[in-house]
Amino acid sequence: MADLETMRHSTAHVMAAAVQRLFPGTQLGVGPAIENGFYYDLDVPRRLTPDDLAAIEAEMQRIVAERVPFEREELSLDDALRLFEGRGEQYKVELLRDLRERGTTRLDSREDVDVDPNATTASIYRTGDYVDLCLGPHVPDTGQIGPFKLTSIAGAYWRGDEKRPQLQRVYGTVWPTQEELDQYLWRVEEAKRRDHRRLGRELRLFFFDEVAPGQPFMLPKGMTIFRILETLSRQEHARRGYEEISTPSLVKSDLWVQSGHWGNYRRTCSTSEVEGETYGFKPMNCPEATLVYRSETRSYRDLPLRLAETTRLLRNERSGTLNGLLRVRQLTMDDAHIFCRPDQIQAEIAGVLEFGSAVYDLFGFSRRYYLSTRPEKAIGDAAVWEQAERALAEALDASGIAYELKPGEGAFYGPKIDVDIDDALGRSWQLATIQLDFNLPERFQLEYIGEDGQPHRPVMIHRAIFGTYERFLGILVEHYAGAFPLWLAPVQAMLIPVADRHVAYADEVAERLRAAGLRVEVDARGERMQAKIRDAQLQKIPYMLVVGDKEAEAGAVAVRERSGENRGPLPLDEFLRLAADRVAARE
Numbered sequence: 294m295a296d297l298e299t300m301r302h303s304t305a306h307v308m309a310a311a312v313q314r315l316f317p318g319t320q321l322g323v324g325p326a327i328e329n330g331f332y333y334d335l336d337v338p339r340r341l342t343p344d345d346l347a348a349i350e351a352e353m354q355r356i357v358a359e360r361v362p363f364e365r366e367e368l369s370l371d372d373a374l375r376l377f378e379g380r381g382e383q384y385k386v387e388l389l390r391d392l393r394e395r396g397t398t399r400l401d402s403r404e405d406v407d408v409d410p411n412a413t414t415a416s417i418y419r420t421g422d423y424v425d426l427c428l429g430p431h432v433p434d435t436g437q438i439g440p441f442k443l444t445s446i447a448g449a450y451w452r453g454d455e456k457r458p459q460l461q462r463v464y465g466t467v468w469p470t471q472e473e474l475d476q477y478l479w480r481v482e483e484a485k486r487r488d489h490r491r492l493g494r495e496l497r498l499f500f501f502d503e504v505a506p507g508q509p510f511m512l513p514k515g516m517t518i519f520r521i522l523e524t525l526s527r528q529e530h531a532r533r534g535y536e537e538i539s540t541p542s543l544v545k546s547d548l549w550v551q552s553g554h555w556g557n558y559r560r561t562c563s564t565s566e567v568e569g570e571t572y573g574f575k576p577m578n579c580p581e582a583t584l585v586y587r588s589e590t591r592s593y594r595d596l597p598l599r600l601a602e603t604t605r606l607l608r609n610e611r612s613g614t615l616n617g618l619l620r621v622r623q624l625t626m627d628d629a630h631i632f633c634r635p636d637q638i639q640a641e642i643a644g645v646l647e648f649g650s651a652v653y654d655l656f657g658f659s660r661r662y663y664l665s666t667r668p669e670k671a672i673g674d675a676a677v678w679e680q681a682e683r684a685l686a687e688a689l690d691a692s693g694i695a696y697e698l699k700p701g702e703g704a705f706y707g708p709k710i711d712v713d714i715d716d717a718l719g720r721s722w723q724l725a726t727i728q729l730d731f732n733l734p735e736r737f738q739l740e741y742i743g744e745d746g747q748p749h750r751p752v753m754i755h756r757a758i759f760g761t762y763e764r765f766l767g768i769l770v771e772h773y774a775g776a777f778p779l780w781l782a783p784v785q786a787m788l789i790p791v792a793d794r795h796v797a798y799a800d801e802v803a804e805r806l807r808a809a810g811l812r813v814e815v816d817a818r819g820e821r822m823q824a825k826i827r828d829a830q831l832q833k834i835p836y837m838l839v840v841g842d843k844e845a846e847a848g849a850v851a852v853r854e855r856s857g858e859n860r861g862p863l864p865l866d867e868f869l870r871l872a873a874d875r876v877a878a879r880e
């Protein structure tokens with residue numbers, strides 16, 4: 294079996310061939326394999342609609358059934374030019390001219406054009422009447438292509454240049470087996486169903502409005518989850534010896550100049566004039582944490598100093614990059630900075646790793662770790678780098694954590710550990726970074742008095758566990774598909790009175806449950822009971838407590854679970870204990 298990428302690129306040829314059969318005069322752009330599939334940019338005489346995809350698929354099936362061989366030929370550039378000119382393939386001709394005149398078809402490093410940049414000849418692939426300018430490799434014949442599906446059509450400017458013609462990009466996916474294709478299509482549908490922007494509105498957690506792009510309006514239910522996460526975070530920080538600080542939002546630009554962030558962050562930093570001076574709204578907490586460190590004389594005995602901060606940050610991300618809660622302009626990090634002696638690095642990193650694991654386990658996230666080491670352009674002493682990198686590696690080893698090494702991919706100011714998590718759909722999210730920093734302590738002249746009575750430079754560690762609350766909430770919504778576990782659910786139980794005369798008892802029960810710390814609502818609308826149950830299920834509320842005459846008399850509630858399971862009547866006290874135990878266990 295050919296490798297997946299070869300099969301995917303071969304399917305792109307088959308698709309382009311099918312489009313040329315159905316729409317004579319179609320010219321070829323480029324058509325690479327991509328993650329999960331392939332696309333081809335095509336200049337088709339008329340605009341394709343999603344309805345055309347089925348016809349193209351059917352034509353592709355015919356080509357697959359014909360088992361047409363992929364045949365490679367090597368031509369001189371002149372012969373190749375004549376061939377594609379004769380076929381009216383102006384885009385391929387342009388690529389070949391570039392190759393002949395400039396020795397490359399590349400306009401920039403991102404461009405993925407299917408031609409050898411150093412070639413003096415051109416290789417072409419024929420599949421029946423279809424001819425493509427292509428390096429290959431390909432499967433032996435079209436019968437070797439697995440089950441496929443065309444997924445979408447989009448516009449794509451030729452060579453990414455909006456002044457050039459807009460081609461039609463047809464996307465498809467292809468897999469070795471029908472089962473893998475079905476799995477993939479299910480994951481795509483499931484991801485749409487779980488989209489946090491849609492669920493955020495449906496479950497009344499948050500919404501976005503054009504008046505503030507990239508800044509969520511958090512609704513009471515979204516804020517409830519936010520606060521639960523905050524409480525969890527504060528508890529976990531406190532028990533690990535972190536202290537919480539809060540630093541100003543609007544800071545004179547001098548600070549950003551001194552920290553070196555002004556150059557890199559100037560575009561993303563919101564500025565404001567106050568009495569003729571330029572202030573920046575902080576995009577990060579780091580420089581100000583160094584001022585807190587410097588506010589007292591520190592001795593080696595005071596270290597490590599672990600300073601946590603959860604204040605609001607602003608970053609003017611480009612509007613095109615904003616993506617619901619996953620990329621916002623207004624963010625709240627569960628940020629902390631650890632200041633320590635070089636000999637404490639390993640223990641501190643081990644502590645942060647343990648912290649992360651304890652938190653990620655609560656959500657059932659598996660994770661992957663990456664250690665990035667010294668890049669070519671780095672500041673600081675090579676010996677200190679080596680010591681720090683060893684400390685990071687040893688902390689990972691001692692914690693029993695497997696990791697992948699990314700040599701040379703650290704920041705210029707220090708090595709780092711990245712943590713990716715996998716969600717319920719098996720999608721990977723980059724979540725947290727543990728970043729060592731030799732730079733800021735230098736720039737801000739941080740010191741501690743050592744055992745020798747002399748001043749020494751501390752190491753600074755930047756780290757977050759959730760990353761930002763906003764993004765973490767977005768990930769959680771998709772991970773749970775909105776059906777939050779009991780301890781996180783904004784409404785844990787919905788009281789459903791069978792008739793109006795049961796509302797008073799429902800209110801009484803709600804009051805008792807609230808007094809015990811549960812989040813409860815009463816659905817007192819004049820709707821039928823079945824409709825109320827359905828609505829509560831749509832809102833993904835974990836418990837529905839139905840109360841009628843029998844329950845009111847017995848001091849009970851009839852318990853239904855979100856899954857549809859009917860537990861029947863339970864004495865109120867019993868339900869209370871059950872729910873409280875599950876919340877305490879963070880179920």
Ligand SMILES: [Zn+2]
Pocket residue numbers: 302306407418425426427428429
């Ligand atoms: Zn090709």
Ligand SMILES: [Zn+2]
Pocket residue numbers: 577578579630755756
């Ligand atoms: Zn930082």
